[in-house]
Amino acid sequence: MIERLCIIGVGLIGGSVARAARAKGLCREIVGVDANADNLRKASVWGVIDAGFSDVAKGAANADVVMIATPVGSFDAIFGALKSVWSTRVVVTDAGSTKCSVIESAERVFGEVPGNFVPGHPIAGAERSGVEASTVDLFQGKRVILTPLETTSPSAIKRVESLWRSMGAKVSQMEPAHHDEVLAATSHLPHVLAFALTNMLGKKDEQREIFQFAAGGFRDFTRIASSDPKMWLDICLANRREIVPLIHQFREELSRVAGLISRGAADELYALFADARGARQRFLDQLEK
């Protein structure tokens, strides 16, 4: 049982942690910290949190578990604010979308990564944001990746694993760099493509209406382009060393496809499309497991 769970950033992820932790009876008290006063007020009024703070140190004081669920660009400031109230008895974890950047931030602020900080990332999200988008079952059946270091306390890891498992998630461990490499491919690159395409077509639409002739395929393809711009700005900057080479690799792939189309290479194009369809089926089969 957690006596006092402090959630820093009561948005889609933080709000969903609060709702799930309460529903499962995992803690006696949940306090929230949020820089957005309106969001914090909603979280209090709706009973997602028991008390709200705008100040990180005040909110985290006396908590036994702290979960940081803010965009990854804010971690220097949050670790900095936590430093004054940092205790070896607390377990601190996070839900940041990139892991090397979060670990580097902890190193910058503390000199070394504290043993009671467990870096983590729930692979769950939505294009909506804020506490109003949070749900009690967001993590049910979803994966959570923890990326502890050799110096991370085994008991802290166990406590964080247990928290996520109690909320219905499947927890696995990975090297931080491997996490960032995998997520760059399966999440960061697709988001960049969706943003870039929607932006490019949005400009065409302003000149000559085209969106009225777009349908369900376009709606689903661009869904992630409705994601929070600040969160994705932070991810792109924090994981640029993985994302930028992948963008260029994809540009090369597109160049090859354009060449196949230009010269009417039917067999190779058909094989490419059929392989893609097969790969997606493989992905779907895993998703349903």
Added chain:
Amino acid sequence: MIERLCIIGVGLIGGSVARAARAKGLCREIVGVDANADNLRKASVWGVIDAGFSDVAKGAANADVVMIATPVGSFDAIFGALKSVWSTRVVVTDAGSTKCSVIESAERVFGEVPGNFVPGHPIAGAERSGVEASTVDLFQGKRVILTPLETTSPSAIKRVESLWRSMGAKVSQMEPAHHDEVLAATSHLPHVLAFALTNMLGKKDEQREIFQFAAGGFRDFTRIASSDPKMWLDICLANRREIVPLIHQFREELSRVAGLISRGAADELYALFADARGARQRFLDQLEK
């Protein structure tokens, strides 16, 4: 009332036309033509069509309306087969995804585009294919674009418009070249991107598992990569003059985005992501109208 509706290609689109036309009581008899014997048998057994033919000319004989709903690469062969039974009393239309290529195909076969052929395209689809994917309400509330020429018979246009409207669709007219330009942006380019990305990541997944850490955003982004490879091969080749320059334009856009990420241009990146989100909201607002 249509006495005999002949549908060439009883797949997702052709099967849905048959189901909707029957449900709305638009015709006395529906015959289907399909090269795939298994698909044709299913369409007959399930009562989607009243009779099935593998031969185009036999199926189309004595029909008063013919709808061609096959991949656009097959139109030379289908027009060629229809030529022997072509009558000025029949109205022929199609559901092909590209319009210039279909019109050029008619010119090649007939010398000029027959006045009783009305080129058309329902903006409705799904990643599933075959008669088993067809539904009675696929066109309800969807757009259909007709691209008649100056020589197209006004009464033939009216008959085709009326058929689609009776099935719940919103019909508009457009120049064939403009259709191909708009659809290249809103449909063909997104499909190429989804196929190319899923193919590229599928190869990474074979080397080192990554799909198990992909989630709902990836599922929606790649949904259209499960589309029929033959249909999309035909579209890419038929509309290559619009698609290839768009791919290169998008590659330039990606190069710009990669540059912004590399040099940490936070303000410009944020603006790009926020603009994309705004453009998608504009698209969604139109979709709901």
